[in-house]
Amino acid sequence: xxxxxxxxxxxxxxxxxxxxxxxxxxxxxxxxxxxxxxxxxxxxxxxxxxxxxxxxxxxxxxxxxxxxxxxxxxxxxxxxxx
Amino acid sequence: xxxxxxxxxxxxxxxxxxxxxxxxxxxxxxxxxxxxxxxxxxxxxxxxxxxxxxxxxxxxxxxxxxxxxxxxxxxxxxxxxx
Numbered sequence: 450x451x452x453x454x455x456x457x458x459x460x461x462x463x464x465x466x467x468x469x470x471x472x473x474x475x476x477x478x479x480x481x482x483x484x485x486x487x488x489x490x491x492x493x494x495x496x497x498x499x500x501x502x503x504x505x506x507x508x509x510x511x512x513x514x515x516x517x518x519x520x521x522x523x524x525x526x527x528x529x530x531x
Numbered sequence: 532x533x534x535x536x537x538x539x540x541x542x543x544x545x546x547x548x549x550x551x552x553x554x555x556x557x558x559x560x561x562x563x564x565x566x567x568x569x570x571x572x573x574x575x576x577x578x579x580x581x582x583x584x585x586x587x588x589x590x591x592x593x594x595x596x597x598x599x600x601x602x603x604x605x606x607x608x609x610x611x612x613x
Contacts, residue, residue, distance in 0.1 A: 456573055471574065471598070478596055482589060485577040491538055492553065495567040507564060514560055516553070 450497045451504035452529040455512060458489035463521045492516060493529070501528050532579045533586035534611040537594060540571035545603045574598060575611070583610050 459465045467488035475483050494511070496504040508526050517524045541547045549570035557565050576593070578586040590608050599606045 458573070458575065468574075474597055475593055478593075480589060480593060482578050482581055483576055484579050485575075487575040489573045489575070491540070491571045491573045492550075493540065493567075493569040493571070494565055496564050497566050499564055507562060511557055511560075511562060515556055 450531060451495075451499050451501050452531075453494045453496065453504050453508045454527045454529055455492040455494065455508055455516060455524055456489065456527065457491070457517055457522050457524045458487055460521055460523055489522075504528070532613060533577075533581050533583050534613075535576045535578065535586050535590045536609045536611055537574040537576065537590055537598060537606055538571065538609065539573070539599055539604050539606045540569055542603055542605055571604075586610070 459468070465487055468486040471488060472483060472486040475486065494504075494508055496507060499507065505526055505528065512524050512526075513519075541550070547569050550568040553570060554565060554568040557568065576586075576590055578589060581589065587608055587610065594606050594608075595601075
């Protein structure tokens with residue numbers, strides 16, 4: 450039983466329109482201390498029949514084949530506690 | 532200088548159509564070991580002039596006022612290493 454969290458962020462030098470929109474909205478609400486906002490995704494994958502090593506390998510393949518755009522995004526994998 | 536990551540997930544009993552779509556796409560690609568996919572957001576907030584405690588308090592207010600729907604979502608805050 451392994452749950453993996455895939456965490457995806459836009460690369461640092463890539464424009465992030467969602468982050469910019471949130472930044473503007475926070476500013477309008479009075480949060481003037483915010484310097485930057487970056488908006489990303491997190492995807493929790495439940496793999497009940499795999500051990501941690503196999504689950505991490507499978508999630509890496511999922512990122513490469515579907516979930517992450519290597520041109521614009523970076524990702525990390527984290528094994529979640531049961 | 533404090534960077535806070537806000538991590539948002541749909542509540543466990545809430546339908547997650549994005550997660551379901553990803554689950555189906557992974558299945559079509561041959562990842563049959565996946566039992567469940569939950570899709571959430573992560574938002575990195577840079578607060579260069581606040582100490583950690585103030586930054587966490589500010590991010591909690593941002594979640595309550597704009598970023599998180601308390602009916603359908605849960606969130607956690609994490610201070611990022613410099």
